[in-house]
Amino acid sequence: MRKTALILGLAIAFAGPAAGRGDESLVIKAGRIITVSGEDIADGVIVIRAGKIEAVGKGIEVPWDAKVLDATKQVVMPGFIEAHTFRGVDRANENIPSVPFVSTFDSVNPLAPYFEEALRQGITAMFVAPGNGNMIGGQGCILKPVGSITESMTLVKNHALKISLDPRPGMSRMAHLAALRRELDDVVDYLKDLDEKKREVPTAAGSPAAPPPEMEIKREVMAKFLQGKLAAFVYCPTSADVLRAIELSKKYKFKMKLVLGRDTWRAADDIAREKLEVILPPDMIFWETDEEKHEEVLRVLPAIFAKAGVRFAFQTDDSSTGAAYMWYQAGAAVRYGLPKAEALRAATRTPAEILGLDPRFGTVEKGKDANLLLLTGDPLDARTWVDRVIVEGAVVYERSKDAKLQKILGAEK
């Protein structure tokens, strides 16, 4: 009898968090819902079924069989999305300059502290890209910080190609660009050759049928890229690099998103004109010395790019304290004039759009995945903690059960 009760108890314990996954409904009663797609909803209800948001709004009838999460004293918002990072892998770059055929999928370490901390801080999806050190660094993968093997974490296995316009140490920009153009021309020539060979095959009638020429495996990624089937994330450390990237993308007709360094703000208008989506550097608010006035001038990238009409996403980084948190990045942008709604968009909806995940992620709307944060207060308040995280309808993080957090918040040895 006791054993049955135990098994039943376990069954309930497991059924609980997954209630929103199957046919059962999971309902969240929220004090406030930040939808990001529209106005905030006070005292709202979110109905989740089969991992999707079935309804969201005020005064929605709660299905009688639904499991209800009480968040009436909390704020519910879409999970944060990291549009570009190179954490969570052992090394960010291979040590030869052009390696389009490698993928970070093969070097993700699911046990890396980054994923654990990302979930704790409310990041529910991240694009783990190769680092900024290689001319052509390879492909990246889009993950959720849930699961202990890479396969179960993966949302998109090979998402985009990473290109860097930052010359390697000891190399000039001219040499870097020349090498990149040579690489791209080489692929163009190869594809032309392959095309011609394919066309030649039927003309060889009479002779024994030659097998149709196949593409070399190592060429596949670059071919997909130049055929427009794979976008590039291009790292531009300076404004000049932004202009080179625009020039290259036009000449070789590829699609790209820009991963920006700090010194790119002078190209804000050019980026706006080309309607490019960008990812801001983690240290997006910084000083520069005005050499004429001998003054330290604060450059606020979110304000500069917002004014120019560029759509941007924030990026976090573990090398510094504030910039390690997505909510802090949003708060810092608001500090210098960005409207709060736009700041929250740059941490949720815009990165989802940049990653092509917007049909599923980034807002609290009917039909989207139930990727939600239940916060103890306003997201931009430093005292607020992520209390629960829901990914695909399942509660995957509960602060009350986060033993590691209790340990690092406490003082015990």
Added chain:
Amino acid sequence: MALAALLVILGRPLVAGEVTAFKAARALTGSGAPIEAAVILVENGKILAIGPGLKIPEGAKVVDLGSATVMPGLVDANLVLWLDGMDNEEAREISPEFRVLDGLNPKARDLQRAVQTGVTTAFIGPGNRNVIGGLGAVLKTYGDSLRQMVVQEEAALKATVGSGPTIGNYPPRGIPPVNFYARRPTTRMGVTWEFRKAFIDAAKYAGERPARPDPAKEILSRALARKLPVRIAASRAVDIESALRLAEEFKLAIVFEEAEEAYRHVGLLAQRKVAVALRPTFQPGRVWAADGSEPRYGTFTALAAAGVPTALLTGGPGEGESLLAMAAFAVRCGATREQALAAITKTPAEILGVADRVGSLEKGKDADFVALSGDPLDVTSRVERVVVNGRTAFDRTTK
């Protein structure tokens, strides 16, 4: 003409006897309840009076800060900046008579940046590469000359216990010892020994008092007589323990710097009444930290709760790493509002021995304050104006 006008606004030297009245919606004084509709009367760089709706004397210059919240100027207990030259002597591990002030450019850009984040007073010391690095100073972050800025010329003797002074070192075998690396110590044991040897020699020197004074040993003797505090940078628990042992052995008055693993010795630090200038321990997801230490979110909270005087340091020279941000993170990780605000104003002022002049807004203290667009612990608040010795050192509206 415009330039002249700007000079008048920004760097106006106060004429003796001239009173300036600063009006703000709210003032957090650090020494009592918040004051609504606050008026701060300033004369000769000092606070003449502070209170709600004070009568403004006739002829006083009025600066209306509008809806701003005013708080005491921030005190950075260890401002790290680029000196003109290196911040440690290469040829020696023990260089107590070296003064950081001699390498400091009063117009350093890092000082200008610190002002913009609200820092008005700072301790600046030698780096962590020498066992005993030299003398650190306390100064105001804004002024016309170094002389005007200095609050304490010889504020503390900087030492490092840990692996800092050993990094990359090797004994100078058969080569001239011309750089950092061709030297000892190469182990933690060696670091502790260099420290002990210096103070054993100094104690002997102090007993004998030779006719010709040795400047290095004079400084060490002052530390032995507890007339000069010793600032010890130690990150790991083992180094904190070693430093406490050394302090006990030579009866030194010490203050810890960095001390990421202080949470392991909270009781000991409280019992010994040793203050801590704590490097931020709020970096999430970091697997490494200074000297291989293991930082914890709750370190500040634990130290403050145990009554260990603890000042918060910045995370680095960046805007997002400011003292205000660190105070917000401290509250996030369990500290009270009062503890966090004191840790960037009053507590560091006390640790640096300058609390009679700065750290709170009170009659007779230096007129150093920060005007913020909102509450200091709100990360969306920004620094609007910084006043040092009654003079506007930074004004966002003119930027």
